[in-house]
Amino acid sequence: MCVIALAYKTPALGPLVLLANRDEYYRRPSAALEFWQDAPQTLGGRDLQAGGSWLAIDTRGRLAAVTHIRDGRPPGGTRSRGELVQRFVTGDEEPLAFAAWLREHRHEFGAFNLLFGPSNDLLHFNSRSGMLNRVSPGIHVLANADMDTPWFKSQRLRAQLATLRRPPQEAEVLPWLSDATAANVAELPNTGVGLALEKMLSPVFIVGRDYGTRASSLLTVNARGDVGFSEISWGMGGRETGRRRYQLRIGQPRTLS
Template sequence: MCLISIQLRQHAVYKLVLVANRDEQYDRPALPAHFWSDHPDLLAGKDLSARGTWLGITKQGRIAAVTNSYLITTQESDQKLSRGNLVMDYLTGNIGPEGYLEQIRQQRTDYNGFNLLIGSSDSFHHYNNILDEISIIRTGNYAVSNATLDTPWPKVTLTKAAMAELASSSELDEEAIFRIMADRTPPSDDQLPDLPLPLPILRAVSANFIQTERYGTRSTTLILIDHCDQVTFVERSYLPDGTSSEVRFNFQLMAEEK
């Protein structure tokens, strides 16, 4: 039940504010965000099971992120391709969003359900392979969890409202953003998403920050890009015992080679 919030041109200082919670099994190994030795312009965490990533940015400003999509109740298949490759292939390639998504559409049944966000600080393309729909985001306040873009699940609507309130301030409070994403308050039972899960689990995974016995929020990543193309990248990783660690990167975007 991951959660991604995107604000484009909503703040006086930052043209992009992107924050995302990665929710995953605790025993799935991963590395925190770093610049990859085999792709030195790529800043992303690494899934050590499938060798892909869930979110990343390049020094040229290419950005991509993915969540699972549960719009249908069919069982996920272990025989499908890893959704982390969708992010990796875009970030390490040079095809634009339109061309890349046209390629992915031809292979959409090779993957379990996903929401893919690709783009830059200027605009994003969103694609859901179950609905086979592409949306273009150029300005505004958006969020996606595990249905599709802006599906009004409580965590989506509440996060959008909270982020919009922060955007009204001349100075953006990073800690306030992390507090929003760390909210463990579940919605009332009558607002829970219609998913085939036991009620205690459904309550737990419907909060922004998830903590169950084997599954939960593993990291929160914040990407800020100001109007001078200066990037601030902060990632907090969490362990089940409540401890956390943080990495921070600051860099200037470079022009993408043609």
Template sequence: MCTIVFAIGQSRHFPLVVAANRDEFFHRPTAAMDWWQADTGQNILAGRDLESGGTWLAVSQEGMVAAVTNVREGSAEAGRCSRGELPLKALSQPCQNLKEMLGSEAGRYSGFNLISLSTSGGWYYSNRDAHPGRQIFKGIYGLSNHLLQTPWPKLLRLRNNIGRHIDQAGTDSSELHNQLAPLLQDTTPAPDNQLPDTGVGIETERFLSSLFIAGDHYGTRATTIVTVSEQGEIRVTEQSWGPNARKQEQRQFCWQR
């Protein structure tokens, strides 16, 4: 499970802002965010899933961002391929080519949402969307484990809060990262009457309804913020978390494209 809010063209100083939480089982082997060469030959900045390969969020040297979330389904069948390869494909090939590949084999992957973002726009594809493959234009968007802009309470709250900070942002990217990070640590659960019914049962719906999930075996494992400035500065901050919200390593990267 993951939550992502991203803003395109909402600040004259930062035309692209991405803020995300990655939720996963703590026993799943993972390498922290770093530079590595994908099978596509492209150098990317990303964490690595050491169990199935690939990643959940990747940043290119040019400042493009691609990320994937799963679609929460109570009785989903496993796909033949790992969804973690999708962000790598999104950064290495044209959207139309990827759309054709994804449309040709519906059962290749379990349910997913894929976004590919730049400072000028983006692209969204879900194999659970009735009309998959949409261009994304200027705006602020929320994505979790259903379709883009599904109004889950945690998404609405985060999108509104991040929007206010972006509106007021100055030119200091480090300051903006410091302002956004606490917003991603919100543990407020949704009221029962606002919970979705995704087939996992009421107790699990409650547990997953907060933006930041603090659990023994499953929870938020990484908080990631990416900004691309109008001058071409790319800044990435990732905070890793252990069980029960135990703070672990923080990594920061900053370069000029």
């Protein structure tokens, strides 16, 4: 997951509206949004190479989303960052206990941001700094630096979320995630990857030769605990390969046949 924008506990949009794009190599196998066979109360996409996820929620309201941190340093770590999402959402650890585990094990993963917690009490952990913060009410953005770092792509999504005066419909906001407008040179961050790559990675929606946006997601939670989760899957060249939408209610386990 490489860019996330969320309206959190705002008067107009309710408990949570979260928009996110996952950027990844096209060759990395993935499963689209669905309830997991090995954890049937959990809903999210799945990385079929390492088994983790980039964004998931379960019927208890446990939610997690991950982005990598891009700062020019070697990626490091031997474990997939998607494991962090899977571990929290399917686990039983209290968030602060999980945060202590993150601090102890963060160097086993490539640098990451993790947004996690019950959907009504979200936390943010930055593995580079080791800092844990409770997410405050308002509009926030998270890409490949710290929370609310004003990158071009992040600011475009922030501005669009700020225009909403009511909880959105899919058709209204999912197109925002397919915005392929690139930043001007003066607007690019310097993360040590070179100017050409910085520009290729600058849009909300990335289309590269080997790497690009693979999934666009909208996740909403209303005051009754109803969760709507929609996803568009993308293939090489930015070609749409499918759409899915699911619903669940927090506190109401799924009945399994």
